[in-house]
Amino acid sequence: MRETGASSLPRWATLKDACAIRDLRQLSRRRLPRAVFDYIDGGAEDETALRDNEDAFLDWHLVHRIAVDVAERSHKVTLLGREQALPLVFSPTGLTGFYHPNGEILAARAAGRSGVPYTLSTMSVASIEEVARGAAETDLWFQLYGLRDRDWMHGLVARARDAGYRVLCVTLDLPVSGRRERDVHNRFTMPLRPSLANLLDLACHPGWSLGVMRSPPRFGNFENADTQGFTNIAQRIAGSFDASLHWGDVQRLREMWPGPMAIKGVMHPEDAERAVAIGAEAILVSNHGGRQLDHSPAPLTMLPEIAQAVGRRAELIVDGGVRRGTDILKAAALGATACSVGRPFLWGLTAGGQAGAEKAIAMLRHELDVAMTLLGVATLGAVGRDHVRPVARRTRV
Numbered sequence: 368m369r370e371t372g373a374s375s376l377p378r379w380a381t382l383k384d385a386c387a388i389r390d391l392r393q394l395s396r397r398r399l400p401r402a403v404f405d406y407i408d409g410g411a412e413d414e415t416a417l418r419d420n421e422d423a424f425l426d427w428h429l430v431h432r433i434a435v436d437v438a439e440r441s442h443k444v445t446l447l448g449r450e451q452a453l454p455l456v457f458s459p460t461g462l463t464g465f466y467h468p469n470g471e472i473l474a475a476r477a478a479g480r481s482g483v484p485y486t487l488s489t490m491s492v493a494s495i496e497e498v499a500r501g502a503a504e505t506d507l508w509f510q511l512y513g514l515r516d517r518d519w520m521h522g523l524v525a526r527a528r529d530a531g532y533r534v535l536c537v538t539l540d541l542p543v544s545g546r547r548e549r550d551v552h553n554r555f556t557m558p559l560r561p562s563l564a565n566l567l568d569l570a571c572h573p574g575w576s577l578g579v580m581r582s583p584p585r586f587g588n589f590e591n592a593d594t595q596g597f598t599n600i601a602q603r604i605a606g607s608f609d610a611s612l613h614w615g616d617v618q619r620l621r622e623m624w625p626g627p628m629a630i631k632g633v634m635h636p637e638d639a640e641r642a643v644a645i646g647a648e649a650i651l652v653s654n655h656g657g658r659q660l661d662h663s664p665a666p667l668t669m670l671p672e673i674a675q676a677v678g679r680r681a682e683l684i685v686d687g688g689v690r691r692g693t694d695i696l697k698a699a700a701l702g703a704t705a706c707s708v709g710r711p712f713l714w715g716l717t718a719g720g721q722a723g724a725e726k727a728i729a730m731l732r733h734e735l736d737v738a739m740t741l742l743g744v745a746t747l748g749a750v751g752r753d754h755v756r757p758v759a760r761r762t763r764v
């Protein structure tokens with residue numbers, strides 16, 4: 368988390384005392400076993416991409432205008448043809464139901480109550496159908512990974528379509544899983560390997576451990592696959608990412624999916640153009656939250672180039688490092704229609720269930736509202752390039 372303004376929550380603090388995303392992170396750290404917290408919090412190798420994702424927002428100043436009538440404000444945006452309350456999307460996060468019992472359904476409900484879309488990961492604990500039933504009011508997107516078993520992959524797309532998911536989000540930055548060294552140190556595996564350290568860790572977090580015992584993790588979208596049993600399925604999945612996936616495969620998915628399609632993991636303007644050329648309506652400028660290629664630039668850094676390349680032909684969503692309402696305004700000023708958040712809602716969810724995930728979004732909404740008022744913009748459409756200036760010289764703290 369950005370070093371500036373570290374959380375100073377007292378030990379006895381609860382969800383109601385949290386006033387910023389960093390506080391939710393602090394509460395999450397206290398509630399979760401270390402290996403689980405680190406799996407959510409960590410990034411690849413030296414975590415430079417992870418840090419840069421957040422720090423990139425410090426590269427821009429916001430320049431306010433005065434004497435603008437901002438007494439009435441709206442945070443609404445239209446994203447992929449649907450009006451929503453805020454310029455936010457819940458990013459897909461695998462194993463969410465492992466971090467918190469029923470995590471996917473509770474997070475999807477939180478998204479629905481906050482008026483923003485929820486993206487279900489291929490690697491969810493709850494299945495495509497369970498989440499569709501459990502959060503029927505939410506604008507649901509389905510995230511697809513490239514899988515070696517093309518029949519299974521295409522079957523997931525058909526299931527998402529039949530269950531009523533509106534948007535297909537294809538993640539293309541995971542031909543293989545990034546090397547996350549916190550997980551190596553913690554021996555974080557699925558299922559958790561019963562080492563002495565892990566057992567002690569679990570014993571020190573009885574609230575979380577009891578929850579997992581009551582609802583053991585599974586991979587809801589892979590049940591009935593040819594291999595049964597959690598460990599077997601986990602092994603099968605670990606080997607199932609397909610490094611040979613190419614634009615031809617994406618084209619095929621485009622043909623299969625009747626609704627809007629988003630491509631996630633785009634960092635280069637030429638890839639953005641390619642995505643538009645095959646018919647993607649949205650691009651998630653993303654480096655997977657710094658969990659894949661270390662030393663990748665931050666999504667915000669690449670946004671202006673990508674915005675210039677695609678113009679109005681696709682909607683741009685900045686995914687990664689968003690922790691403040693001012694971050695959302697900076698992304699809007701540089702050409703994004705919306706931002707997508709992963710860890711912020713996971714910290715909220717693990718700190719306090721559905722209420723915690725809702726609180727994460729409420730905090731961002733409140734900060735966005737105050738920042739819009741102070742910036743002198745009544746709508747997000749009024750935010751433009753002239754509201755930001757690059758920071759001349761940034762001293763890292």
Ligand SMILES: Cc1cc2nc3c(=O)[nH]c(=O)nc-3n(C[C@H](O)[C@H](O)[C@H](O)COP(=O)(O)O)c2cc1C
Nearest residue numbers: 407458459460461488538655656687688708709710
């Ligand atoms: C614990 C965790 C699990 C994730 N699982 C997935 C996934 O299954 N599919 C995917 O496309 N991205 C996944 N991501 C990446 C997020 O979708 C998103 O790109 C990232 O969290 C954005 O950065 P932020 O956490 O700083 O908001 C995951 C991220 C985290 C933290």
